[in-house]
Amino acid sequence: MIRLADRLRGGYIPCMSLPRAWPVVFGLCLVAATASPAARAAPRRATCATTALRDLPDFARGTTGIGDRPASDDGTDAFLDDDTLPLRVHHLAGGEADATLVLNELRRAWALQVDGAGFAPPPADDSGFDAGFDNNGGSPALDVYLAPLPAGVGAVTVSGRDVDGDPAHDRRPSFIVLDPAQSDDVLAAAAHHEFQHVLQFAIDARESVMWFEATAVAFEVRGRPDVTSWQDALPAFQQQPQAPITADGFQFAPFATDDDLRLEYGAGLFALYLDDVHGTGDGTFLHTLWQEAAGLVVDGDVDVTTNTPDWLTALAARADVPALLMDFATWRALTPPLAVSDDGPAAYDLPAGTGLRGQRVLLERLSGTLRTTVPSEGPFVGGCQVTSASAPTAGPATTPVFVHAESVDGHALGATIVAVRDGLATTSDASVGPVVDVSADVDAGAELLILVCDVSITDADADPVFAPVRLSLGTTPYVGEGEGEGEGEGEGEGEEVIDCGCGCDQSSSSSSSSSSTGPAAGDPRGMRKSLYAVGFFVGVFGFAVKAWRHRRRQRLYQKKP
Numbered sequence: 001m002i003r004l005a006d007r008l009r010g011g012y013i014p015c016m017s018l019p020r021a022w023p024v025v026f027g028l029c030l031v032a033a034t035a036s037p038a039a040r041a042a043p044r045r046a047t048c049a050t051t052a053l054r055d056l057p058d059f060a061r062g063t064t065g066i067g068d069r070p071a072s073d074d075g076t077d078a079f080l081d082d083d084t085l086p087l088r089v090h091h092l093a094g095g096e097a098d099a100t101l102v103l104n105e106l107r108r109a110w111a112l113q114v115d116g117a118g119f120a121p122p123p124a125d126d127s128g129f130d131a132g133f134d135n136n137g138g139s140p141a142l143d144v145y146l147a148p149l150p151a152g153v154g155a156v157t158v159s160g161r162d163v164d165g166d167p168a169h170d171r172r173p174s175f176i177v178l179d180p181a182q183s184d185d186v187l188a189a190a191a192h193h194e195f196q197h198v199l200q201f202a203i204d205a206r207e208s209v210m211w212f213e214a215t216a217v218a219f220e221v222r223g224r225p226d227v228t229s230w231q232d233a234l235p236a237f238q239q240q241p242q243a244p245i246t247a248d249g250f251q252f253a254p255f256a257t258d259d260d261l262r263l264e265y266g267a268g269l270f271a272l273y274l275d276d277v278h279g280t281g282d283g284t285f286l287h288t289l290w291q292e293a294a295g296l297v298v299d300g301d302v303d304v305t306t307n308t309p310d311w312l313t314a315l316a317a318r319a320d321v322p323a324l325l326m327d328f329a330t331w332r333a334l335t336p337p338l339a340v341s342d343d344g345p346a347a348y349d350l351p352a353g354t355g356l357r358g359q360r361v362l363l364e365r366l367s368g369t370l371r372t373t374v375p376s377e378g379p380f381v382g383g384c385q386v387t388s389a390s391a392p393t394a395g396p397a398t399t400p401v402f403v404h405a406e407s408v409d410g411h412a413l414g415a416t417i418v419a420v421r422d423g424l425a426t427t428s429d430a431s432v433g434p435v436v437d438v439s440a441d442v443d444a445g446a447e448l449l450i451l452v453c454d455v456s457i458t459d460a461d462a463d464p465v466f467a468p469v470r471l472s473l474g475t476t477p478y479v480g481e482g483e484g485e486g487e488g489e490g491e492g493e494g495e496e497v498i499d500c501g502c503g504c505d506q507s508s509s510s511s512s513s514s515s516s517t518g519p520a521a522g523d524p525r526g527m528r529k530s531l532y533a534v535g536f537f538v539g540v541f542g543f544a545v546k547a548w549r550h551r552r553r554q555r556l557y558q559k560k561p
Contacts, residue, residue, distance in 0.1 A: 041213045048155050048193060048213070067158050069138065070147030072176060080204035086121070086141035091180075094148050098180040098187065102144060105191035109223055112192075117219075117283030118288075123163060125173040132410060136520040142198060143175040144191075154179050155190040157197035159205055169294060169550065170205040173196050185227045192223030204294035208460045209248040210264040211293075211311045215286050217268025218275055221348070222283060230268055231351060237266020238335065239357040241386050241451075242378020245270060245325065246460045255464055257376050269345060273328050276347075278319060280379055289314045310460040326414035326430040329384050329451045330357055338420045338447055358386030358449055362474070363399055363442070368474025371409065375466045381411065382457030387450040391419070398441040404478035405449055406470040407434045411456040413469065421446035437478065 070090070071077075079090045080099045087106050087486040090239045091099040101466060113119050124140045149156065159172040196216040201208065217230050236249070236258065244253045249261030271286060279285025292314035315321060333356045334344025334516050359377055366389075378385045407413050417428040417440040432455060442448055454467040472478045 002364035021060075022077050023389045028371075035296070048153075048157075048197075048216070062513055065079050066249045070145045070195075079140065086124070087144070088139050088141040089144045089146065090423060091146045095180055098146050101184060101188060101544070102146065102167075102178060102191050105188045105223070106142075106144065106195060107310075109219070110190045112194060112223055113199055113214065113219055113283060113287075117287045119287050120202060121197075122198045123173040123202050125160065125169075125175045126267065132375070138175070141189070145175065145177045147177055148181065148267075149177060151181040153331070154182050154186070155194050157194045157201065159201045162205070167183045167431075171203060172205045174201045175471070185224070189224045189227040189229060193217065193220040199291065203290050207290070207293055208246060208310060209250075210246050210267050211460065213248070214271040215266040215290070217265055218271035218286060219283060220267065221272060222275075225348075228351075230265070230356065233260075233262035233265035233346075234269060234350065234354040235266070235302050236260035236262040237269060238332065238354050239354055240300060241296050241329075241332075241358070241384045242380055244380050244382030244457060244462070244464050245328075246382055246457060246462070247464055252380075252464050254374055255380070257465070261322075270328060272348070273331055274315075274343065277327070277331070278324070287518040288318075312458065312460040315542050316458070321457075322414055323430070324451060325457075326432065326451075327418060330413070330416055330427055330430075330510070331420055331455050333418045333449045333451065334420070334425055338407070338418070338425070338449065340420060340425045341425055343369045343425055354451060356386055358388040360388045361399070361447075363389040363391055364395075366401070366473045366475050368402070368404075368472050368476060368478055370470055370478075372473045373469045373471055379452065379454040379467055380461070381454050381465045381467045381471065384451050384453035385471065386452075387473060389448055391444055391448065393445045395444065397444055400439065400441050400443070400475055402472075402474050403437065403452065403476050404472040404474075405436050405452045408468040409497060410434050410455050414451075414453045417442070417448060418451065419443065419446040419448040428501040530554040 011120040047288045077090060077093075078093065078099075079088050080096075080103050081088050082103060085107065086178060087103060087110070089106070110121075114121055122142045125138050125143055139343070155178050156560065157174050157176050157205070159174040159204045161172060162169070163171050163173065174197070176191075176198065178190055178194065180187065182190065193216045196219040197212065198320055200212055200215070211556045217233075220227075221230055238261075239258050240252070240263065242257075243255075243263060245267070250263040252263060253261055274289075275281055275283060275286055289311050293309055293311040295309055310410075312321070313323070320384050331344050334340050334346070335350050335354045335356060336352045339346060339350065373385050401417055403415050403417065405413050406413050412432060413436050414430055414432045414435060415436040415440055416430040419426050421443050426440070428438045436452075440448075450473060452469055452471060454469075456467070
């Protein structure tokens with residue numbers, strides 16, 4: 001079970017990015033957040049609550065208080081306005097310094113995201129129509145409030161209703177609330193992050209949670225590259241490469257092999273890759289994908305309720321998505337300890353602990369035995385199965401490695417081998433198809449990752465689906481022998497799995513059947529779905545009891561005739 005206290009202790013509240021479970025999870029998280037001493041001492045950056053709040057109805061927003069415009073105790077409103085841009089920063093008494101800092105960062109964000117990347121200026125949040133939140137204190141400018149937020153929440157962008165009710169789009173005005181208790185650097189980075197959310201809401205408020213947060217992180221990095229708090233979420237993303245590239249933490253929670261579920265924030269690495277490799281590094285490519293995902297510049301049907309088209313649809317119109325996903329898999333692999341100076345995300349100087357995790361094996365023991373992967377290693381549709389190894393330093397100068405993979409469900413797969421030695425990286429040619437074969441001669445002493453990815457994903461909103469693969473890893477070419485019975489890669493007389501001592505050991509259990517779509521029998525992860533269901537019914541029961549008690553108290557005070 002994923003313990004809520006652990007999420008709070010890490011500065012992450014899972015419901016902050018999970019609109020699908022708001023009736024129970026959001027309320028429980030808020031109660032725990034405000035009550036937990038651990039949350040108040042969270043060492044990590046507090047979470048952005050924007051995508052969690054997005055789908056809450058008005059009455060639910062009122063119960064949380066997060067969706068209200070902050071107001072001072074004495075009813076006064078102190079603020080700073082920009083001289084030329086429609087920006088207003090509201091602050092409490094004594095908060096002038098923080099307001100000045102935030103206003104300066106918003107000017108930089110405007111220059112980068114509006115003037116540079118091409119986003120339209122944010123709409124006013126006090127427009128004449130019913131925006132869905134109170135206009136008390138609103139202005140024709142973008143209103144940003146410096147005010148305390150619940151523990152564990154550092155910032156939130158509150159969106160209203162669609163600007164005109166046109167079913168062809170969902171474009172919303174919004175305002176920002178930043179907690180000034182954060183450090184100056186984190187507060188500055190949060191201003192860039194939330195400003196991007198304002199611009200996103202003005203284009204397509206129904207886009208996926210992952211895309212909302214990943215691109216906001218990318219613009220945060222562009223705006224304040226000196227602030228590295230965004231890297232806190234990278235291990236969550238890198239240590240679960242089996243997850244779909246499109247998934248957010250809540251979607252993947254039932255299948256997760258790690259307790260840190262900030263996948264959508266760690267996916268900022270993917271948005272940076274898109275901007276660096278397929279764009280010009282200034283955010284214009286990301287803006288283009290947002291525009292096209294909203295149906296603004298593409299032909300065809302637009303369905304707001306199903307987020308059609310989505311960012312992945314827009315990307316597919318501009319790039320070969322399977323080839324792009326394999327290229328990104330290689331790019332993200334070149335992180336510590338496999339970082340090199342001339343490839344991958346080297347420009348971001350990522351710290352230790354952000355490497356791609358995989359099942360670790362002894363290269364010299366690879367037997368070529370064919371087995372079927374299990375959910376704990378993946379891949380899921382849009383994710384990768386990763387195997388790591390070290391080439392022996394003694395013996396031959398090179399060791400041949402052969403990879404053979406077959407999709408059980410006939411999906412398109414991609415496979416490649418990445419080897420790094422002395423700061424230099426080499427990769428095999430990537431193969432894409434329902435059956436793939438790749439090979440490489442690996443230099444003695446090299447560290448390598450073998451990546452087998454399901455690249456058949458086409459819907460950015462799809463729930464995670466396990467896509468089992470029949471996989472053979474060997475030092476001789478695969479010759480088509482039958483699948484071993486109960487013999488997984490690295491077990492029994494096959495390959496030997498070793499514990500690298502760094503959390504990268506994901507030893508397989510016995511081969512699963514091709515119809516497996518979740519954790520194997522007896523796997524504790526299999527309890528999570530049941531626990532979620534139990535939690536839901538417990539929550540409903542609690543609400544019913546509370547309503548009964550309320551009614552009973554009313555009757556006690558009713559006058560008898």
